[in-house]
Amino acid sequence: MKAFTYQRADSVTQAATAAIKPGAKIIAGGTNLLDLMKLQVETPSRLIDINRLPLDRIEETPEGGLRIGTMVRNSDLAADPRVRLRYGVLSRALLAGASAQLRNKATTGGNLLQRTRCYYFYDITKPCNKRIPGSGCAALAGFNRIHAILGTSEHCIATHPSDMAVAMRALDAKVETVNRQGETTVIPIAEFHRLPGNTPEIETSLKPGEIITSVTLPPPPPGVQVYRKVRDRASYAFALVSVAAIVDSARGRIRSARLAFGGLAHKPWRIEQAEQRLANASADTASFNAAANAVLEGARGFSGNDFKLPLTRRTLHSVMAETTRT
Ligand SMILES: Cc1cc2nc3c(=O)[nH]c(=O)nc-3n(C[C@H](O)[C@H](O)[C@H](O)COP(=O)(O)OP(=O)(O)OC[C@H]3O[C@@H](n4cnc5c(N)ncnc54)[C@H](O)[C@@H]3O)c2cc1C
Numbered sequence: 001m002k003a004f005t006y007q008r009a010d011s012v013t014q015a016a017t018a019a020i021k022p023g024a025k026i027i028a029g030g031t032n033l034l035d036l037m038k039l040q041v042e043t044p045s046r047l048i049d050i051n052r053l054p055l056d057r058i059e060e061t062p063e064g065g066l067r068i069g070t071m072v073r074n075s076d077l078a079a080d081p082r083v084r085l086r087y088g089v090l091s092r093a094l095l096a097g098a099s100a101q102l103r104n105k106a107t108t109g110g111n112l113l114q115r116t117r118c119y120y121f122y123d124i125t126k127p128c129n130k131r132i133p134g135s136g137c138a139a140l141a142g143f144n145r146i147h148a149i150l151g152t153s154e155h156c157i158a159t160h161p162s163d164m165a166v167a168m169r170a171l172d173a174k175v176e177t178v179n180r181q182g183e184t185t186v187i188p189i190a191e192f193h194r195l196p197g198n199t200p201e202i203e204t205s206l207k208p209g210e211i212i213t214s215v216t217l218p219p220p221p222p223g224v225q226v227y228r229k230v231r232d233r234a235s236y237a238f239a240l241v242s243v244a245a246i247v248d249s250a251r252g253r254i255r256s257a258r259l260a261f262g263g264l265a266h267k268p269w270r271i272e273q274a275e276q277r278l279a280n281a282s283a284d285t286a287s288f289n290a291a292a293n294a295v296l297e298g299a300r301g302f303s304g305n306d307f308k309l310p311l312t313r314r315t316l317h318s319v320m321a322e323t324t325r326t
């Protein structure tokens with residue numbers, strides 16, 4: 001690990017002012033950043049610790065939603081009775097992630113900003129456009145079992161690994177940030193994570209020095225909430241495909257459906273057309289197929305991950321059957 005200086009921030013604007021300096025990095029739970037530093041994938045010269053900032057509360061909003069401070073730990077968020085009762089999909093997604101010890105440290109903001117698990121990103125002897133722009137992408141012709149099938153580019157086919165973010169995408173969460181001037185910005189989660197394009201090193205719409213302070217959930221939409229994660233092991237493994245589903249139906253007819261997917265792209269994947277094909281449709285194989293076709297439009301495998309195309313379709317069918325069962 002390379003030497004770095006360490007500073008505890010006393011306020012959000014102080015953290016943002018320090019974080020904008022070259023080589024500076026915010027540290028929250030440290031469960032991703034410290035691993036990356038040990039491997040020298042990330043080599044910050046300065047760490048700004050935000051653990052003492054009063055950003056660890058979950059509060060009701062006047063609209064009937066919840067505002068989650070960035071320092072709320074994943075385990076506390078999953079266990080909060082309001083989250084369990086009204087946002088079951090979020091609680092389940094969190095509990096499907098990592099391990100109990102990691103969830104006790106991992107924070108809301110850190111989870112959104114965790115880096116990809118692409119093997120080559122973690123191996124500094126291999127070319128990786130995300131780590132070193134312009135160096136190439138070893139995954140394209142290498143091992144790509146865990147890689148993306150949607151929204152890829154010739155520069156990067158990595159996926160975003162967060163489970164929590166997939167549930168938040170289905171819930172239409174909003175990410176609130178503060179910069180060093182103390183100005184607040186609200187970013188819809190749909191616009192927060194980016195596709196790789198020709199700049200895979202830029203993963204979010206955060207500006208330099210901008211700090212996440214909270215994530216707001218709107219009031220819960222009607223319907224049954226499910227998070228299904230398909231992975232190589234039953235625990236302690238990242239998603240090959242995951243689905244966060246919120247489906248409102250009665251007597252075999254779907255009123256509305258929200259579907260967000262993990263493990264498929266550089267960001268949580270949600271396709272309006274797929275949801276439109278399910279709205280006011282019968283809960284049957286034909287509708288589920290039509291939705292799957294919309295989700296998978298433009299999908300392509302890279303050999304090792306070809307299996308994700310049929311797996312996505314089957315997972316969507318299974319989740320729809322579960323949520324529309326009367
Ligand atoms: C073995 C293992 C298995 C895992 N399995 C899963 C899994 O199955 N599913 C899953 O979703 N996750 C999984 N994870 C990832 C884990 O959820 C993340 O490491 C964790 O959520 C990151 O949160 P953190 O607070 O520790 O972030 P940190 O490591 O502290 O920070 C991560 C990044 O976010 C930045 N950052 C943090 N907070 C802020 C803020 N408020 N404002 C601006 N920047 C900020 C940091 O600078 C850093 O770049 C796993 C991790 C490990 C090590």
Ligand code: SF4
Nearest residue numbers: 118128129137156157
């Ligand atoms: S897929 Fe992205 S992260 Fe992985 S090697 Fe290619 S450029 Fe790097």
